[in-house]
Amino acid sequence: MNDLSNNEIAKNEQHLLLEAIWNDESSALAQCGFNTQGINIYRRNLLANAQRALNISFPTVFELLDSDISESLVYQFLRLSPPNLGDWTQWGGNFSRFLSTTEVGADYPYLADCAALDWHMHCALHGIDQTLASSTLQLFSESEPEQLFIAFNQNVKVFKTAYPLTEIFQAHHHSNELKREAAMNDAKKALSRDSFEQIVMVYRPEFQPKVTTLSASEGKFMLALLAGKSLSQSLDTVKCDNEFSFEQWLFTAIERNLINIIKEK
Amino acid sequence: MTMSVTHNDVMVGVGLRHPNFTDILTQTKQVDFVEVHSENFFGKGGAALSVLTQVREMYPVSLHSTSMGLGSKQNIPMHYLACLKALTEKINPFLMSEHACFTWGQQQGQLIHSGDLLPIAHTQQTLAKMSEQVDKVQNFLGRQLIIENVSAYIKFDESYLSEADFLAQLCQRTGAKVLLDINNIAVNSVNFEGGNIQQSVADYINELPIESVAQIHLAGCTEPLAGEMTIDDHACPVSDDVWQGYKQAIARFGPVPTLIEWDSDLPKWSVLVDEAQKARDIAHAVLARKSK
Structure with missing residues (x-):
């Protein structure tokens, strides 16, 4: 990157112009000669x-x-x-x-x-346009969960936050004014609480990215998969949660274009 | 490294910006080509790139880059060129252009991008470095570049070549061509040469070799307040002085592809199309007179 010597930089007129633009102290402007x-x-x-x-x-x-x-x-x-x-x-x-x-x-x-x-x-x-390689879905019926890994669409991001980010986002960007108002009220309520945790997911079904809140178990499961754990290990993180259904999760994941490919170890 | 423009008729296009995406895809064909800013499509995917791919099926596309900084003393970073090459291979543009300016430099040992088209000193030293960069980029992309004269708000005392002479020598050394922006000559005329725009444009045009110009840009900008410099904001219709210069340019350089540029306070699509039609009418009239 440093393809010019310090001396060459110091004496070159391009560097002096950049200095004059970026160093906006009034003395610099007076001295730059431009x-x-x-x-x-x-x-x-x-x-x-x-x-x-x-x-x-x-x-x-x-x-x-x-x-x-x-x-x-x-x-x-x-x-x-x-x-x-x-x-x-x-x-x-x-x-x-x-x-x-x-x-x-x-x-x-x-x-x-x-x-x-x-x-x-x-x-x-x-981000890159990715869709599910649907032929890899058959691995669910051919392989054991210990051997299976899910590679997500590169536009999927899941992260934890201590703030009601989804509500704040919707309060400013939802197309429906009533929904914006409701989201703002929800955000204010959440912000007034002593403690709060949210797992947020960004995904892109087609061209328009979307944001949603995941349940604690969905979040735990997806974070495990995203960390490179096998399907079996990831399911273990939610085994105590009777509400979590892998089939339901998979259906929604396909609908939301979350998955790129299913891989076998 | 040949260009695919073989029409005897003048091709007239418009700068395509995001608010006009629907217009270009849904309305009857009223322009001959469109030009986009390359960097706006450096993403690996998404809606904008998809639209450009669809537009490419309907129109020749010119890729106009604004960040390459061919005149920089600092080498152009490879990541930038890799993005441009990927886009070039996807879109297969019929023209590729950049500016005779610098954009890259260093601050406290770190590479920075100026975020603007900064002027260069028109010297043999700059010419040598810029020729090297143009050669490198043309070889890397496997394409001919068309280099645009820029509007400026400062001048370097070091300059001893005129910009037109500088560009002519650059083209001779590298096989690149000139993108003649007539409004940029007008802006510089007001900012540095006392504002006799028609004389400045005529002098500039006459200094360029006839075969050197491969594209013309036409734009308008907001009138400055008294005592202020003109800022090249591309926010207005093409001015009378620039139309006048366009007649001279077509008379000298022949039917080179011509583009209406409008970037700020974007008008309705129909206004852009009308400006393009005006350019076409002027070019036809000049060329008809010339062929008599």
Whole structure:
């Protein structure tokens, strides 16, 4: 990556221009020798592009924040984690971690997890198109559960959170206004509790990613499978739960396009 | 590494942006091709890429990249080129273009992307490095690149070549072609040359070799406030000055594919189609006069 020596970097005009744009102390602007109006245009463009990119990738977070706070966060994040991939869409993978270190993240502790959910949804939206290799389903009748493993669609993400993320998400994005209001009420109730746990799943049945809450047993089962445990080992994690039915889970999993292939050890 | 444009007639296209996806797929064919920003389709799948694949069945597609930074002193990272190559193989574009600008650099030892099209110094040193990068990318993609002149808000004192001369030499060295953005010449004319747009455009066009131009971009931008620089926001209809320059460009370079670019405050699809039709009418009139 460092294909230029430090000396070459120091004396090259491109580096000086980048310095002038990124180091926005007023003294730097006075010393850089470039046209001030021009540098200010590039600075404004940079911030506007970054703001637009994060607004698209983190729609829930930016709905939750006032515009002056969000602009300041974008500014800080840009400096801490500048883009390096040439595609604004791919920028922001560590925005959630960044939020957890900020003052606003401390005041609103669910914000970082909302960002994680937004990012998973964003990645699923652009993720690889995968469907079930249905011929592999016959392995369920041919092999023992100890020998079977499930490879999930790459757009599936399951994670635990201490906040009502699904409700917060629906409160901002559900197409039905009444459902948005109901989700907001549910979110407020959950946030007022002393302790709360939710297992959230992001999945993509066709092109539009969706988010849902899993029951404790579904979550335990899926997290075991996702951790690479066999079907048998994963079923063991829910054997005490009489409500859990593998057949029902499999039916829903196929309907939701959760599975890519069934594999035999 | 040949281009597939063999029409004697001028091909006129529009920049395809997300809000117009339904229009392009459902309305009767009113443009000859569409152009998309490559980076918007770098994902491995999803709805946008699926739409582009469907559009490709109906229209020739031009891939216009905005982040490659061919003029960067820093090498273009391989991950970027790998994404572009995957998209190129999927879409098989009839044109592939980028800008004569830099985007990659370092801050505190870390690679960064500028997120904008930053101007380059027009010197032999930059030309040598950029030629090397263009060669490398053309070989990697197995495609000819078309390189666009850029609008700018600063100029480097180091520059001693004109941009047109720089691009002409670049094309001669690499076999690449020029994407002539007439609005960018107009923006730079206002920002740096006193604003005699028609003279600036005429000078620029006359400095480029006739065979060097493979595509033309037409766009409009918001009028600046007094004393302010013009910002190339692609938010307005093509200006009269730019239409005037287009007539001269077609007269000199012949029937090169022409694109209407509109990126901010996107109008209805019909407005874009009307702008494309206007370009077609102008090109036909100029070419008809020329052939008499």
